Amino acid sequence: MPTAVAKKVLLSGASIAGPTVAFWLAKHGFAVTVVERAPALRLGGQNIDINGPARKVIRKMGLEGAILAQNTTEVGLQIIGQDGQVAGEFPKDASLTGTRELEILRGDLVKILYDCSRQDVDYRFGDSITALEQHPDEVVVTFASGKTETFHLVIAADGVRSKTRQLMFGEEPQFKSLGLYIAYMTIPRQSTDNDWWRWYTAVDRRVLMLRPDNKGTIRASVAFLEDDRETHEKRPIDEQKSVLKTKLAGAGWEADRIRQAIDAADDLYLDKAGQIKAPRWSAGRLAMVGDAAYCPTPISGKGTTLAIVGAYVLAGELSRHERHEDAFAAYEKRMRPYVDEVQKLPPGTPKLVYPETKFGVSVLNTVAGIVASKPVQKVVSLFSSNEAEEEQEGIELPDYE
Incomplete structure (x- = not known):
């Protein structure tokens, strides 16, 4: 447990992992500061889900109702065939x-997490960490604003491209690329849109997705396989838009619609998909959590879950141990097997679901149609269910409260 004088902890990043750690550390009696490079909360982004043990953490935080109230309205997944027809359909309540x-x-979700923690946490926007100097009893932190301050612990929670991680570990953590780029943006909703997540596979290893939101717009994403030597993520935004338009040319289905909306999109985000394979998550008084420590890639569908569970475990272990070294060791011992399991992607991922030829796309859509058929769904339902999967642990969550 923290000492009579509350231990000062600095968190870098106000997305999902950062505010979740902040909430629990404040609840355990720590003095918590969160620094965020952006001038305000970054409220953009695509559809995400919270499942498995993360849902239990959310319940402990009393936030399940608030999250349900902000549901995206999505009713399930439709696989769109080459002629625009529905090749397979997986409703939300399907197995x-x-x-x-x-x-x-x-x-x-970012707004919900911020609102539930801001009364007990010092949030500082428009600033970032530029230097870290460890001492036996403290860490001296220099900020971009020029300020210098001391903390007992510093935690990086600023995402897969974490600058704080680089200050802590140099180039030690490894980014394992999957040879895949994913672009996200918000586009206007049309009368022909529905409330399904629509997935369309095009030739030449391209995938287009349209998903509903609760704002009256559509969240579009475009994914494509690319040579690892490419560095589109480092290009200026205008060049990224140009690359994306080129990739969409001749893709079919809603490609022209997305292509035409690119110039007006003010939230376009293009990045290389990959995993963070860090050999260690702490060094002295420094540690990291969430995507900064163990990004599993959007393909896994578990990034948010890992961030929330990792945040809960890290804060809980710090509350249990007087020595931060023991807390960090316990955090990694508990989380590492779970992270390793989540980061295991099916063999051939992602190439198998990004076929190059029309025949390959046809085979993929045919398989999707068979899997989505009522007979197959009925058989699968005998062995699994959404409810059972939601309750499946994958990791033991102690009660730190």
Whole structure:
């Protein structure tokens, strides 16, 4: 437990992992500061879901109702064939589906987490960490604003491209690329849109997705396989838009619609998909959590879950141990097997679901149609269900309260 004089903890990043750690540390009696590079909360982003042990953490935080109230309205997943027809359909209550009950926009979840923690946490926007100097009893932190301050612990929670991680570990944590780029943006909703998550596979290893939101717009994403030597993520935004337009050319279905909306999109985000394979998550008084420590890639569908569970465990272990070294060791011992399991992607991922030829796309859609058929769904339902999967642990969550 923290000492009589509350231990000062600095968190870098006000997205999902950061505010979740902040909530629990404040609840355990720590003095918590969160620094965020952006001038305000970054409320953009796509549909995400909260499942498995993360849902139990959310219940402990008293936030399940608030998240359900911000549901994206998505009713399930439709696989769209080459002629625009529905090749397979997986409703939200089906045994196999990509849509969960706790489906929410990333920005809405960020706002909920911020609102539940801000009364007990010092949030500082428009600033960032530029230097860290460890001492036996403290860490001296220098900020971009020029200020210098001391903390007992510093935790990086600023995402897969974490700058704080680089200050802590240099280039030690490894980014394992999957050879895949994913672009996200918000586009206007049309009368032909529905409340399904629509997945369309095009030739030349491209995938287009349209998903509903609760804002009256559509969240579009475009994914494509690319040579690892490419660095589109480092290009200026205008060049990224140009690359994306080129990739959409001749893709079919709603590609022209997305292409035409790119210039007006003010929230376009393009990045290389990959995993963070960090050999260690702490060094002295420094540690990291969430995507900064163990990003599993959007393909896994578990990034938010890992961030929330990891945040809960890290804060809980710090509350249990007087020595931070023991707390960090216990955090990694508990989380590492779970992270390793989540980061295991099916063999051939992602290439198998990004076929190059029209024949390959046809085979993929045919398989999806068979899996989505009522006979197959009925058989699968005998062995699994959404409810059972939601309750499946994958990790033991102690009661730290």
